[in-house]
Amino acid sequence: MKKIIKAVVAMVLISTVIFIMTGCGQSKPTLKVYNWGDYIDESIFKDFEEEYGIRIIYDTFATNEDMYIKIKAGGSDYDVAFPSDYMIERMISEDLLYEINYNNIPNYKYIGDEFKNFSYDPTNGYSVPYMWGTVGIIYNTTMVDDTVDSWDILWNEKYAKQILMLDSQRDSIGITLKKLGYSLNTKNVDELEAAKDALIEQKPLVLAYVGDEVKDKMIAGEAALAVVWSGDAVYMNWENPDLEYAIPKEGSNLWFDAMVIPKTSKNKENAELFINFMSRTDIAFKNADYIGYSTPHIEARNLLDEDLINDPTAYPELEDLVNCEVFKDLSDFLREYDKIWTEVKAR
């Protein structure tokens, strides 16, 4: 017994000492970055630290809402965060973001003009785009012989129990609204009711409502059609060449993840330094190459693999995106979406 107590005490002492030791010697200035999990090439931290002598403390989140809670509640002091479009809109309206001084971000000029001035940040005062993409249908060419150019194919009884839908209310209701010819940001209750009926009608055909596991399922050929994000589609096509991606002609969702400076930041200039660094061609290229999503950085895109640049999945022609919309912050109306999604899932 004594031995155990001694061992425990020793363990505690050792771990405390280690903790205190690592706690010291952090006189270097730090920068706190809050990003999606596995959404950066971590080797760039070293480059940044060597160049500017600023240590990066890196944390990750899984959903926009997780990040929002952390920043809104206070008690955190992140300098740079990477929210998506509608969340940026919400954070701007709740006065959670600093206006960026673009004079400190000369590399902003490399960001394509077509990726600026979207509704989530209409004056382009608060955000620098990091990655973008679309939502579309991925299909297995060995199992689907119709042309896939419309959301209607997800309602085709021929593919009963071979369709995977996203278990995400905004996305699933959004594409249904698009199929019916409405805006995916609609606040019209009748249009939402129509979407609900369509989703309930579709439900017997759906194999499963899935999240991230959609990738493994499609690669393994477990289903014929699935709704996915374009970035994941590039990866799936890479793992299984039978898979093709299409953006339906009715239009779809166009999404952005962008860098912002939350008001929790204690050093706005260093945050701007970091954003500028992230927008430098070599760094933007490293990140785009590691993540595989589409970069809005024109110079970085040109450095990418020839096949990827010409891949319409990752870099569609802009005219294909005419009908696409960016999610808007629905604030209180989101409850209606919640309600509809619950009703669909409960059937």
Place this chain on the structure above:
Amino acid sequence: MVMSYLKKLYAFIIFFFLYAPIMVLIVFSFNESKSRGSWDGFTLKWYIELFQDRQIMSALYNTIVIAILSSTIATAIGTAAAIGIHNMKQFKRSMVMNLTYLPVLNPDIVTGISLMLLFIFLKIRLGFLTLLLAHITFNIPYVIISVLPKLKQLNKHIYEAALDLGASPSYALRKVIIPEIMPGIITGFLLAFTLSLDDFVISFFTTGSGVSNLSITIYSMARRGINPKINALSTIMFVTVLLLLIIVNKRMSKTNIIKE
């Protein structure tokens, strides 16, 4: 004959369902491809990348340090509390016990959010310290609950006999009571340790920038897909625990033989 065959089959099925997921995880930690949908060949690259991944390594470090510190401190506080509660009068004891049970029954999310609000209200910066305090807080009731039954089983005449034989109360506590309730203390410690190791909800709300544990790091990978590095890490952790168990069992059976 048939019965024994069925019994074995039943046991096999139970163990199969318990361990099949872990086996799949271990197998896929050696998969060349990042996807679980295809097998592209054997590789050790995820193990190499794991040790180069600063974020996962610091999360692992935080998780282990927090687990050791919080379970040790909670065991000390919890054991002292249990001895105190045991010696209370009936009414007071049941009241304090109800107060102890409450955090156990409380959903984690309520504990997490209320702790976060408390820390923010007290203007303590969220980080390592708040994470540690939160873990100690939710661990203490579990220690009390595992130590109390041992105290109830304890023959109180042993303590009185020790006093009669000239031991001071603190000497009797150290030499008589603590050794007698040691199994309960160790159970409480291990329970606290495992609870701290895999807590997600409370940690999520009480940690601040720069400090995250494994469960938070793994959860945050949900959108892009869990990186196979995590499979490699889980495999290492599983093998370590397995080896520890085997060593402990070996030593236990050895001492048993000596005793006999």
